[in-house]
Amino acid sequence: MMREVSTSALGRARATAGGGGKGRTLWTQLSNSTVLLKLAGGLFILTLWELIVRAAAPAYVAKPSGILRVLPKTILSKAIIDGAGTTLWAVTQGLLIALVLGTVVGLAMGHLKVVERLLRIYVSGLNAMPMIALLPLLTIWFGYTPAARLATIVFAAFFPVAMNVTDGAHSVPSDYLDVARSYRARRRHIWFGVTLPSSLPYLLAGIRIAIGRALIGAVVAEFFISIDGLGFYILFQSRTFHHNEAFVGVLMLAGFAIANDVLINWLTRRFMPWYRAGESGK
Amino acid sequence: MVSSEARWVRWGTVALSVAAGAALWELGARRASPAVISPLSATVIRLVEMIRTGELSSGLLGSLALFFTGFGLAVATALPLGLLLARVRVIRIALSDYIMIANATPLVALIPFILSIAGLDFAAKVLVVYLFSFFTILFNTVEGARSIKPELIEVARSYRSGEWAIWRDIMVPGTLPYAMTGVRQAIGRGLVGMVAAEFFLSASGIGQLIMTSARNFDTAALFGTVLIISLLGTALTGLGRLLENRFSPWRAVGR
Numbered sequence: 001m002m003r004e005v006s007t008s009a010l011g012r013a014r015a016t017a018g019g020g021g022k023g024r025t026l027w028t029q030l031s032n033s034t035v036l037l038k039l040a041g042g043l044f045i046l047t048l049w050e051l052i053v054r055a056a057a058p059a060y061v062a063k064p065s066g067i068l069r070v071l072p073k074t075i076l077s078k079a080i081i082d083g084a085g086t087t088l089w090a091v092t093q094g095l096l097i098a099l100v101l102g103t104v105v106g107l108a109m110g111h112l113k114v115v116e117r118l119l120r121i122y123v124s125g126l127n128a129m130p131m132i133a134l135l136p137l138l139t140i141w142f143g144y145t146p147a148a149r150l151a152t153i154v155f156a157a158f159f160p161v162a163m164n165v166t167d168g169a170h171s172v173p174s175d176y177l178d179v180a181r182s183y184r185a186r187r188r189h190i191w192f193g194v195t196l197p198s199s200l201p202y203l204l205a206g207i208r209i210a211i212g213r214a215l216i217g218a219v220v221a222e223f224f225i226s227i228d229g230l231g232f233y234i235l236f237q238s239r240t241f242h243h244n245e246a247f248v249g250v251l252m253l254a255g256f257a258i259a260n261d262v263l264i265n266w267l268t269r270r271f272m273p274w275y276r277a278g279e280s281g282k
Numbered sequence: 283m284v285s286s287e288a289r290w291v292r293w294g295t296v297a298l299s300v301a302a303g304a305a306l307w308e309l310g311a312r313r314a315s316p317a318v319i320s321p322l323s324a325t326v327i328r329l330v331e332m333i334r335t336g337e338l339s340s341g342l343l344g345s346l347a348l349f350f351t352g353f354g355l356a357v358a359t360a361l362p363l364g365l366l367l368a369r370v371r372v373i374r375i376a377l378s379d380y381i382m383i384a385n386a387t388p389l390v391a392l393i394p395f396i397l398s399i400a401g402l403d404f405a406a407k408v409l410v411v412y413l414f415s416f417f418t419i420l421f422n423t424v425e426g427a428r429s430i431k432p433e434l435i436e437v438a439r440s441y442r443s444g445e446w447a448i449w450r451d452i453m454v455p456g457t458l459p460y461a462m463t464g465v466r467q468a469i470g471r472g473l474v475g476m477v478a479a480e481f482f483l484s485a486s487g488i489g490q491l492i493m494t495s496a497r498n499f500d501t502a503a504l505f506g507t508v509l510i511i512s513l514l515g516t517a518l519t520g521l522g523r524l525l526e527n528r529f530s531p532w533r534a535v536g537r
Contacts, residue, residue: 215388
């Protein structure tokens, strides 16, 4: 019978055919209420997780009941707040650097054919490589210090920004540029006054990818060079068999990543309603 | 079609770009200490040596085996599951938000857990690659499912199409382009998972080559392996793009 509930129209038709109120089964009510369905889905996942861990895993393995038990104490602990603060601050710094450099390089590649032809293979090649492979090299250059983490973040975030700004600059309607040129606008005015605002959706899409990669870069760098931060907190807690506490850290990290996605999607829809999100997302 | 002259110009500039990059690398590196950066010439010599000793090919083969096992399992499970979710609306609504969350979460953070629960062996590393690619494919497949117009299925039903015909003519062709976008994105993530697994679980493959050469300050080998891995990334991503365009020629992406 689940197979039948294929389309919204059919679902509605069956719900009314069931005779409003009394004849409606619990199933049709449930399948028409998305909130309840989502809650049921979440509950199902959590129950499954809890049962599997209880049945098959050692006691220290994280499970929903255990996480819930340690949540209030852990989330207010100094260790996790400091760790999250350090990591977020590093990500913010790295992101700003990558944003400025990436925008300038992207605009140059979008406007000047020579620059694009010279840089294209390097930018797309480095964008395609797993940036964590550079970590050992970065530790040689910067030592086992927070500077190596910052470099990882910049490196992870730079290429998506540059690639997307380039694509955005290509997408500017040539009429805009023609008008600007016929009024003898200066180059910097064309770049930052015409192209940049016009390709803002691309920039935002690039930033969304960049933040995701920057978070990954920060966590991996903290694993690798053992410096304080949210990633190291997770590593330390799980090494000392405090898996529940460690998972609170994972939840926090997931929270940052999801908040970033939601925020950028909202910004795009709120301020650039003409742009259909997902068209240039990579 | 591109005219032959335009193609000539394009390849000429690529060659020029490679030559300029190589010259910059060689000359720039000669000014610096070899413990910090290795010139192109030294890197190539070391790379040839690594190929001759078989170091590079065995490392590369180990990494590729890891990548394709994990990635293949992810494709083989995420595609059918995504299609199933495409058809069964109730489960899709119930689960799609959680799939989105899992896709957005930086799953590298789970590596310490995998390390202490699943251990260090090949299967644990496959699990890392699998997790990194699975949710991206699933997420995109479900997105594709959501894009299928219910009217299509209603029309098919009113013409008394069977379940099999609906799958063959509507569900699979409608979902596949999105699923292939997921496959392309998953290649990049799977590669990150591959290197992360080789760094943090037990050293093997290309990850081990990178780590040992860094520890020995053998920058020539380090630059060589990094170069190889970026070529590997470019090749695999190119393959993904090819797949994506093959299954959805009407929205060719990127270049």
